[in-house]
Amino acid sequence: MSRSQRFLNNAWSAALFQVLMVITGFILPKVMLSCYGSEINGLVSSVTQFVNYFTLVEAGLSGAAVYALYKPLADKDYFQISRVVVATRNFYNISGWIFIVLVIGLAIIYPVLLRTPVLSPFGVAALVLIVGVNGALEFFTLGKYRAILTADQRQYIISLSSSIYCLINTGIVVFLAIFGVNIVLVRLIAVSAIFLRSLILAVYCRRKYSYIDYSVSPDNMALSKRWDALFLQILGTFHRGAPVALITIFATLKDVSIYTIFNMVLSGVMAVLDIFSSGLGASFGDIIVKKERDILKRAYSDFEMAYYSLITFVYAIAMLQIMPFIRLYTADVVDANYNQAILGVIFVLNGYLYNMKTPQGMLVISAGLYKETRYQTAAQAAIEALVGAVLGYRYGLAGVMLGSCLSNLYRVIDLMFFIPHNVTYLPVRNTLKRLLLSIGDMGVIILIGKLLLWECTGVLVWIIQSFLLCFVAGGVIILSLFLFDRKCFISIINRLTCMVHKK
Numbered sequence: 001m002s003r004s005q006r007f008l009n010n011a012w013s014a015a016l017f018q019v020l021m022v023i024t025g026f027i028l029p030k031v032m033l034s035c036y037g038s039e040i041n042g043l044v045s046s047v048t049q050f051v052n053y054f055t056l057v058e059a060g061l062s063g064a065a066v067y068a069l070y071k072p073l074a075d076k077d078y079f080q081i082s083r084v085v086v087a088t089r090n091f092y093n094i095s096g097w098i099f100i101v102l103v104i105g106l107a108i109i110y111p112v113l114l115r116t117p118v119l120s121p122f123g124v125a126a127l128v129l130i131v132g133v134n135g136a137l138e139f140f141t142l143g144k145y146r147a148i149l150t151a152d153q154r155q156y157i158i159s160l161s162s163s164i165y166c167l168i169n170t171g172i173v174v175f176l177a178i179f180g181v182n183i184v185l186v187r188l189i190a191v192s193a194i195f196l197r198s199l200i201l202a203v204y205c206r207r208k209y210s211y212i213d214y215s216v217s218p219d220n221m222a223l224s225k226r227w228d229a230l231f232l233q234i235l236g237t238f239h240r241g242a243p244v245a246l247i248t249i250f251a252t253l254k255d256v257s258i259y260t261i262f263n264m265v266l267s268g269v270m271a272v273l274d275i276f277s278s279g280l281g282a283s284f285g286d287i288i289v290k291k292e293r294d295i296l297k298r299a300y301s302d303f304e305m306a307y308y309s310l311i312t313f314v315y316a317i318a319m320l321q322i323m324p325f326i327r328l329y330t331a332d333v334v335d336a337n338y339n340q341a342i343l344g345v346i347f348v349l350n351g352y353l354y355n356m357k358t359p360q361g362m363l364v365i366s367a368g369l370y371k372e373t374r375y376q377t378a379a380q381a382a383i384e385a386l387v388g389a390v391l392g393y394r395y396g397l398a399g400v401m402l403g404s405c406l407s408n409l410y411r412v413i414d415l416m417f418f419i420p421h422n423v424t425y426l427p428v429r430n431t432l433k434r435l436l437l438s439i440g441d442m443g444v445i446i447l448i449g450k451l452l453l454w455e456c457t458g459v460l461v462w463i464i465q466s467f468l469l470c471f472v473a474g475g476v477i478i479l480s481l482f483l484f485d486r487k488c489f490i491s492i493i494n495r496l497t498c499m500v501h502k503k
Contacts, residue, residue, distance in 0.1 A: 096139030103132030
């Protein structure tokens with residue numbers, strides 16, 4: 001199976017999974033708000049984010065394992081593949097037990113630190129333990145399978161099994177919540193869905209990679225990059241969890257709930273964007289390992305142009321449509337103020353800046369440049385923590401999100417220079433031109449959209465306006481590419497045409 005065919009398989013399966021995630025991501029918070037209120041919704045979100053911090057005990061293992069598997073998979077060196085997989089399994093098992101100990105510790109401490117009238121201390125502790133079960137299963141099942149499936153460009157298996165999990169988990173939560181079942185019991189029963197996903201992955205990997213010998217001695221040195229990869233994982237986990245942690249400290253559970261609803265929308269946007277980058281990291285890793293520099297330059301240049309066009313399209317529409325959606329979505333919620341336009345602007349800006357660095361960040365992982373970027377990664381985390389804390393203390397949720405924006409802006413500028421000098425050897429001005437073009441196109445789309453849109457009075461109107469904006473954004477971006485980046489634009493069209501014909 002060619003790289004293009006695997007990319008298409010990864011893309012359509014990721015699309016299915018992300019569509020399900022977006023749909024269920026809208027359904028679950030709505031059900032939580034309607035059935036349990038903003039306090040419980042904020043509590044569950046807060047607990048989930050704190051538990052997510054403990055995934056740092058993985059210590060960059062996933063990225064290091066994927067990188068270590070690129071070469072033996074390309075060479076069909078089954079003995080070395082077995083040694084890396086066994087080492088990965090052993091480290092994940094150790095990390096899983098450490099994770100369990102940390103979750104138990106949180107279950108003891110969290111009810112003491114957080115007093116809430118909506119749930120007893122025992123209920124809060126039980127909720128922490130139940131949420132922790134999902135994380136533990138990630139270590140003992142999905143982690144070791146994800147490494148070889150990702151390195152072998154077969155993420156579509158993960159996407160399909162995760163889609164099944166998503167449907168079953170959502171069905172359980174919605175059904176039980178409607179009947180008013182206690183939230184702790186709801187989360188406990190929903191855990192059963194993850195066991196099915198684990199079974200699917202185990203059966204597939206046992207059959208597909210039957211040549212793996214689990215009795216060989218592990219090659220622990222092959223995973224030496226895990227400690228360098230730790231910094232990137234810290235950033236990823238910190239970026240996802242820092243806002244909720246800071247809001248919990250400087251604000252209230254209702255503010256956490258407000259964050260959750262806005263973040264739900266942006267997570268849906270990012271999920272759509274993930275469809276178009278899913279699987280490409282492994283493809284670029286394969287190209288880098290084989291030292292196909294000319295192919296790397298052409299492929300990366302095309303991807304960068306296409307991806308920046310995509311985020312321009314998506315975030316320009318999001319900037320115009322987020323607040324009408326939030327107002328419709330929370331129309332019947334009266335226990336917290338979700339109608340905050342400034343938050344809408346900041347959240348979209350943060351998402352836009354976060355995705356600006358996706359092409360370069362992907363190459364950092366594909367090339368295994370964890371050690372070379374650890375100080376920059378630490379600087380980004382420090383900016384988010386310090387600025388987020390200072391501004392969060394003064395301005396609450398908006399201040400925390402501004403800190404996140406500044407940290408992402410720093411990383412965009414840093415990677416814009418780092419990747420051309422260390423990986424692609426392309427001119428920095430190429431990326432800078434595309435960034436400026438994206439910002440300019442976004443401004444034009446928003447200006448035209450402001451002139452065309454009318455008051456949003458219902459869901460149907462919102463949908464009609466969104467379709468109208470799609471045509472406007474698409475037209476502006478295509479015209480801009482034709483005028484300012486024509487060569488790369490034509491290359492992308494030719495590449496897509498060849499992929500479709502081969503398919």
